[in-house]
Amino acid sequence: MIKKYLLAPGPTPVPESVLLAMAQPIFHHRTPQFEALFAETAKSLQGLFKTAQDVLILASSGTGAMEASVVNTTSPGDRVLVVNGGKFGERWGKIAAAYGLVVDEIKVEWGTAVDPAAIAKVLKAHPDTKLVLMQGSETSTTVLHPVAEVARITRETGTLLVVDGITAVGVLDLPMDELGIDVLLTGSQKALMLPPGLAFVALSEKAWKAVGASKQPRFYLDLKRERDNQQKHTTAWTPAISLIFGLHEALRLMFAEGLDNVFARHDRLARATRAGAEALGLTLVAPTAPSPATTGIYLPAGVPGKLVGYLRDQVGITFAGGQDQLKGRICRVAHLGYIGSFDIVTAMAALEMGLAKFGARLQLGKGVGAAQQILLEGMPAAPAA
Numbered sequence: 001m002i003k004k005y006l007l008a009p010g011p012t013p014v015p016e017s018v019l020l021a022m023a024q025p026i027f028h029h030r031t032p033q034f035e036a037l038f039a040e041t042a043k044s045l046q047g048l049f050k051t052a053q054d055v056l057i058l059a060s061s062g063t064g065a066m067e068a069s070v071v072n073t074t075s076p077g078d079r080v081l082v083v084n085g086g087k088f089g090e091r092w093g094k095i096a097a098a099y100g101l102v103v104d105e106i107k108v109e110w111g112t113a114v115d116p117a118a119i120a121k122v123l124k125a126h127p128d129t130k131l132v133l134m135q136g137s138e139t140s141t142t143v144l145h146p147v148a149e150v151a152r153i154t155r156e157t158g159t160l161l162v163v164d165g166i167t168a169v170g171v172l173d174l175p176m177d178e179l180g181i182d183v184l185l186t187g188s189q190k191a192l193m194l195p196p197g198l199a200f201v202a203l204s205e206k207a208w209k210a211v212g213a214s215k216q217p218r219f220y221l222d223l224k225r226e227r228d229n230q231q232k233h234t235t236a237w238t239p240a241i242s243l244i245f246g247l248h249e250a251l252r253l254m255f256a257e258g259l260d261n262v263f264a265r266h267d268r269l270a271r272a273t274r275a276g277a278e279a280l281g282l283t284l285v286a287p288t289a290p291s292p293a294t295t296g297i298y299l300p301a302g303v304p305g306k307l308v309g310y311l312r313d314q315v316g317i318t319f320a321g322g323q324d325q326l327k328g329r330i331c332r333v334a335h336l337g338y339i340g341s342f343d344i345v346t347a348m349a350a351l352e353m354g355l356a357k358f359g360a361r362l363q364l365g366k367g368v369g370a371a372q373q374i375l376l377e378g379m380p381a382a383p384a385a
Helices: 016-023 032-049 062-071 087-098 116-125 147-154 205-213 223-230 241-257 259-279 306-315 341-357 366-378
Strands: 055-058 079-084 102-107 131-135 160-164 183-187 199-203 294-298 330-334
Touching (some): 032 199, 032 241, 055 062, 055 223, 062 087, 062 131, 062 160, 062 183, 062 199, 079 087, 087 102, 087 131, 116 147, 147 160, 160 205, 199 205, 205 223, 259 341, 259 366, 306 341, 330 341, 341 366
Parallel strands (some): 079 102, 079 131, 160 183
Antiparallel strands (some): 055 199, 294 330
């Protein structure tokens, strides 16, 4: 028997109570019963985003929310600035180009965070820039970008800051209103502990004004139409009913744990993973700006990229590999959502044993022990004798 562990940065494990919530019989979505559940869920999302604005629930992947953010706030020919430091930053540029926007790009070396001064320089040269499009956490490179610092720049301008928080929301404190983020979005299959299929997006008042002026064509992803309906506790189109049942329960779990505790848990698991990797002499992909959502680790010389597939198919441990120039060179160990201390112990043990099977010279248990030293912080105090 092989027991399976899902430790990739999306989809992530789903708690048992969330699975049960999604398994309950479906009731019709144009009913008072669904409206009551929807209203409670939407209010919890506002608490997670820390915003007074509506957090819209879309039946789509996170990319749907990315596209909606662009198409609802621009007109053809508008200028936008894309922070391209990975596969998902690259995606912003592709979406913007598809809608006839003028795209300026800051290319950031994979594994490093964007310099806010570089953004300020572009905005000074092009004050007509409509959007700054960036990731909070760039999943492909495991980098955390300085959203708060960038927001301090954009909120003093007419430019909107649009943040893909798909592996940031629910992982770290990202208070939308306090920071001055104009559009914040995420997806269901990351820290929200659900299967893929839902996306969430919130817009500031400044962004809603841009929606009113936008001349882009849109239909399904019309956020004004969606907001008009969701303010009545329903949706413009048929919702993913079972996923919303699960979302209601997942948010209940998060608030029962307490958001500060959720953020502290993610930070602790991330530090433990990095400590374990470094204790084994491995190099981190993002040593100076690591994301608390997932840790990228370079494979040692001589260890092939098929290690990731071997651990998945032969051992039952699913990590993620690298993309583009990092393909075959790294593994990514996730620690977001429904993941706890002993998942990290398992992850480090599997990594050590897998590396040893491929001939790497290392001391078994050294990475696990380093991780355990940090994970001890999260264990309850022992009872008095």
